[in-house]
Amino acid sequence: MPRITAARVIVTSPGRNFVTLKIETEAGIYGLGDATLNGRELAVASYLADHVAPCLIGRDAHRIEDIWQFLYKGAYWRRGPVTMPAIAAVDTALWDIKGKIAGLPVYQLLGGASREGVMVYGHANGRTIEETIDNALHYQEQGYKAIRLQSGVPGLASTYGVSKDRYFYEPADADLPTENVWSSEKYLRSVPPLFEAAREALGWDAHLLHDIHHRLTPIEAGRLGKDLEPYRPFWLEDATPAENQANFRLIRQHTTTPLAVGEVFNSIWDAKQLIEEQLIDYIRATVVHAGGLTHLRRIASFADLHNVRTGCHGATDLSPVCMAAALHFGLSVPNFGIQEYMRHTAETDAVFPHAYGFADGLMHPGDQPGLGVDIDEELAARYEYKRAYLPVNRLQDGTMTNW
Template sequence: MRITEARVVVTCPGRNFVTLKIVTEDGVTGVGDATLNGRELAVAAYLDDHVVPLLAGRDASRIEDTWQYLYRGAYWRRGPVTMTAIAAVDTALWDIKGKVAGLPVYQLLGGRSREGVTVYGHANAEDVDGVLDEVAHYSGLGYRAVRVQTGVPGLASTYGVGGDRMFYEPADAAVPTENVWSTSRYLQHVPTVFRRVREEFGPRLRLLHDAHHRLTPIEAARLGSSLEPYDLTWIEDPVPAELQSGYRLIRQHTTTPVAVGEVFNSVWDCKQLIEEQLVDYIRATVVHAGGITHLRRIFDHAALHDVRSGSHGATDLSPVCMAAALQLDISIPNFGLQEYMRHTPETDAVFPHTYRYEGGYLHPSQEPGLGVDIDEERAAAFPYRPAQLPVNRLEDGTVHHW
């Protein structure tokens, strides 16, 4: 079953996506997500110039061998561009293998470990009253877990709070917009938000919050400690991921669980955090961590240390990535949560899929393969549009983590 063609499709049905489609000599096709938010064309070029020319004639059934060939054979290993490109190939090959076997991919990964994939939605608003309305909205849709983000008094804008609450997309301009940040204002405000949410919705709803890499370890420890009365499921990305030793200090000062990893590209990025049990959830994704093959390795390693999955699932991960993530989520023993930001109707039309949401759970497709495709004719109607993520500055003008 030789590969005869691989083509890269770039489309922008509301935001930019990069997709790899692989075709075999038998006419079987597979798709893989290759989207890297704000750097989409870098991955498209890597695929077109360095990966696609290597695929013609390869045996599509040799997924592991192809993964090693693209990883070890490139010499320049890891990094978001390389690993996103490898992920696209790997995911597409798993899609093909499932179709040839006549089974959804999760059956090839060992079958179900649960009946459904628990997901969390994003409740965000400029003020506390607004966010209470949003939490009520998601609760009404059946969500069992909700991430809570609000504007911070005195700041013009805040990460996680957008104009469209259902389809929040931070990459909003060809030249990055600039935000202003104050850690002290933030630390004073966040506990008051969660106090109100708990008073309104009680103890059963699982609550999460994203600090988005903006704190120092001691600031993160203070935040975790102040949120302990409100029983959060996790604080996400409290400090920059490069500062892994800082998680030891956080652990010393708070029992609030910690989630990290949406910017991780390999098991080496999270090895220390897992082995020292410095985090509770790993948020790496199929598209940015080398595909189903390598993300399964990360989750297997995490399982040995009682660390659970909590994969990233923002709108810059296409339905192709979500379909693949669900196949993995349903099968692994140490699943925790899956982020679920709904895509726009235009995106869903470009990427027809058969995974579904019901009562707080996503259910993976039962079709052979991943159960997702790209409508290339529709995709062509949405040309690429330059869009970058914002840049963050402190109140005195210093560039800070966004």
């Protein structure tokens, strides 16, 4: 049996912070797992190093399910955004090890490929509609079949999703949280003209997506969904906060625009009602924040029963280790919908050499045994952790709201 001999936490910041778990076995085979929780990275690093790693030593690395249950049930304190990325990192690293021992890419262990590749969506954004459309055309030229559109809102100094760079978007940028100002009224007026212009410029074959980033009330989201129906969006994401899952009933009553939610979910319980009542069309839970491949597969199987497809989160704060795992998952899962792909910087890619690649709008995890992603520890050590926070949001009268 491949006995676990070490579990080390590597914190590195090649352009942004990442927390990686490296599990080593007696035979010298190791596996990697992503444990990055944007803006709260060190909490997960400590949870892993101080509380999880000591329990792993000596265990059989092949017993993925048993170790998952041990860490979930054994902590007594279940779920949560710190615990679940820690469990996810262990789980992902164990799938990596199993694949390496078997000499097979992880997607083969998950049942094999269900499709030729994983359709991904790129991020087009700009300060104005014209700039956003211009960027979207660049994505289309590169072969993207699906593009997320985010544009600046007239009258607001900054808004979610609008970056300084055409390809790289990094919202966590300050030593202390940056304060933004938000107006739902101004925003609601700005999105329909964006979609109208996008359909005109990009045609009707392109899948067009949009992220509300939890900023609307359910009835406002219902109105936006209705206003966008003529432009047939692929989805409206994170319409409203989903702690109260019943909120989505109100949105559903008012629009047929497909809904996606779940990037902040960390377990199947966050989505139970949403899925059972078919209040959403796509579940955004992902490998790192929702308990690893083992738990994500459980969520996807449950979603499949209710016609909900996957649409995993894939922002830059999810490391290439998570991206690789997401692609193995996306290639194999029967009810795959789409995968987000926000490309990493060259510095990040150099620290995490990987086998996955993009062609004609689809990504493939590659056929290396395991996940097909590694970490250059020497290079990683050159990038020290830098504290960074996500921004916060206030309404124009100063009231705190969702970012």
